[in-house]
Amino acid sequence: MKDTILELRGIKKYFPIQKGLLKRTVGYIKAVDHVDLFVKRNQIVGIVGESGCGKSTLARCILRLYEIDDGKIFFNGKDVTTLTKKELKSYRQKVQIVFQDPYSSLNPKLTIKSSLMDGVKQANVEKPKRIEKISELLELVGLPKDSMHKYPHQFSGGQRQRICIARALSLNPELIVCDEPVSALDVSVQAQIINLLMELKEKIGLSLIFITHDLNLVGYFCDYVYVMYMGKIVECAPTLDIFKNPHHPYTRLLLDSIPGKRKQRPDSVFINKQDSQLNTQCGFAPRCKYFSKKCENNLDLREIEKGHWVRCSLI
Ligand SMILES: Nc1ncnc2c1ncn2[C@@H]1O[C@H](COP(=O)(O)OP(=O)(O)O)[C@@H](O)[C@H]1O
């Protein structure tokens, strides 16, 4: 598919749980468990799920910062799962990441110019044009040119995140993975950063993955949303469908927790059962009101409407 920039097929990343002096592996944390995911060119794709569900691990797998245990990653149709060192360098230039915490992402001892220079050099900008390029990047993210002579501590959280975005852009990426980029920011500043990301998508034709624990945020600007629970995608659909027609009990729970959006519905009542008492592959079962004998059945993602997939035996 020509318009697909990123395709993940069955991505798996398990972390061993080791115990004792001999560090015997006694089990695994299934941080990312056979995830399939697509990003189309010039699209913003949201990945939503509560803390610990595997979002950052998935981001690191995409960036090839982690060796994956299984699965394939295709970028522009090319398999990037097995790359040579040189190829990996070029891939990591095309796919950038912006992290949650703009405070620790920037070296406090470097001016903004120095922080951005590395990327500009790596992107092969000729020496006489590098300063101009840095000015352009700052302008692109809505900061004055003379910011380049300042240090990170002279900026607010929102401005620092703009600098981090400029740094990601300095490498001319095609895709930026934003891992909770606004979670550390005030609500008013969150909107500004999101507007900036939307602008960049339009202006320079970027594709973006936006990772968040806040389903409310993705509604504003993502084209397509993946809902993740315990390492698995439990529902994915175009954003409007997720909001209008949520199917998975977990997606409904997330929607119900958006303040002022919906009334608390009985669907989302939290009930506690011991995992071990439930005969099912479904990770959400201990919290699911609808758990029944049917939940012993096949739990693959199934397409229930065009482009809308759900992993629930009850649907
Ligand atoms: N390097 C690691 N070693 C061992 N376990 C990890 C590591 N990174 C993450 N985990 C575990 O994997 C799960 C998913 O974590 P993470 O990807 O950070 O989730 P999220 O970003 O959604 O909060 C968690 O249970 C976490 O404790």
Ligand SMILES: [Mg+2]
């Ligand atoms: Mg995370």
